[in-house]
Amino acid sequence: MICMDKKYQIFISSTYEDLKEERQAIIKSVLKIGHIPTGMELFHASNDDQWRVITKIIDECDYYLLIIGGRYGSRDNFGISYTEKEYDYAKHIGKPIIAFVHHDDNYLDKTEMNPDKLKKFKEKVMSNKLVDKWENKDSLASGIVLGLIDLCNDCPASGWIRGDQIPSDDLMKDVIRMQKENADLKKKLANTSAMMNKSTEHLQKGSDLFTINFSHNVGDFPNTEKVEDAISLSWDEIFRILGPHMLTQISEKDVVTCLGKGIASRKKYMYSGVYGVNLYIKDGDFQQIKIQLLCLKLISTLDRESEEGYNSNWTLTEYGHEYLLDCFALKK
Numbered sequence: 001m002i003c004m005d006k007k008y009q010i011f012i013s014s015t016y017e018d019l020k021e022e023r024q025a026i027i028k029s030v031l032k033i034g035h036i037p038t039g040m041e042l043f044h045a046s047n048d049d050q051w052r053v054i055t056k057i058i059d060e061c062d063y064y065l066l067i068i069g070g071r072y073g074s075r076d077n078f079g080i081s082y083t084e085k086e087y088d089y090a091k092h093i094g095k096p097i098i099a100f101v102h103h104d105d106n107y108l109d110k111t112e113m114n115p116d117k118l119k120k121f122k123e124k125v126m127s128n129k130l131v132d133k134w135e136n137k138d139s140l141a142s143g144i145v146l147g148l149i150d151l152c153n154d155c156p157a158s159g160w161i162r163g164d165q166i167p168s169d170d171l172m173k174d175v176i177r178m179q180k181e182n183a184d185l186k187k188k189l190a191n192t193s194a195m196m197n198k199s200t201e202h203l204q205k206g207s208d209l210f211t212i213n214f215s216h217n218v219g220d221f222p223n224t225e226k227v228e229d230a231i232s233l234s235w236d237e238i239f240r241i242l243g244p245h246m247l248t249q250i251s252e253k254d255v256v257t258c259l260g261k262g263i264a265s266r267k268k269y270m271y272s273g274v275y276g277v278n279l280y281i282k283d284g285d286f287q288q289i290k291i292q293l294l295c296l297k298l299i300s301t302l303d304r305e306s307e308e309g310y311n312s313n314w315t316l317t318e319y320g321h322e323y324l325l326d327c328f329a330l331k332k
Helices: 017-032 048-060 082-092 115-126 137-154 169-199 235-246 252-267 283-295 318-328
Strands: 009-013 036-038 063-068 097-102 131-134 209-218 225-234 279-281 299-306 309-316
Touching (some): 009 017, 009 048, 017 036, 017 063, 017 137, 048 082, 063 082, 082 097, 097 115, 131 137, 209 252, 209 283, 225 235, 225 252, 235 252, 235 283, 235 309, 252 279, 252 309, 279 283, 309 318
Parallel strands (some): 009 036, 097 131
Antiparallel strands (some): 299 309
């Protein structure tokens, strides 16, 4: 495994005069987590030459961090503040952005002469996903640390690596070889999935519904009464209930218990002991579920001898593992 400390360059964008203390706190926070803060500390954008410098620096940075307080900031000849221009440019080139807006929507610096423009700028920024509120420089600094850590994990960038940490040519060749092998395996798995989908296209699966009949006890012992009930679940929903428990082998008895818990949860049974204890799935329906999952190539079973005789253990196939990940992945 190649282990390299990667440092990211963070462009800090804000008005300057009213946020000097906040910017210093931010710079210290970025340095503390091992990254490189960058901003226009030495001069303000006021002409085309300086604007070209700013855009070049934003291009070279890995992430763009915006802080909005109570000022709109100095403006160009078209009346647009340079802070807003920086934000629009970073968004235009697809730079990962994280923004922090003052918690008081009506807060204005006493020198602010463009409250309407500031309000519209805030509304534009707040429409994006990675936006948070700040109240003082301490909460801002801590919020930025957490926000940047999440952003770096969710949107990995190129970053900077020390020269003495760059892998040797032989190591890079090994990395390239493993990447190629990984790509080949992914392609092979995709082809296998396609073939499996074709071989099972005539079977119920996915969003197709299957009715599971069961009974459960109602009332406190000894005055209990057995009640018949049923629930219709899609095959994907059944697989979502069972799949996570089959990442390792589990006994068929435990599979029944897991399915019982899932059904009880969806039926919103509130009485004690129903979760896999007082809920009895019809054996014929359970066997049909087992057969269907086997036919869909999602699970495999293995008979093992125990003190109770032969028991069947369930586990996911390689295809079932990939299908499970797809079931739980967030969709657009």
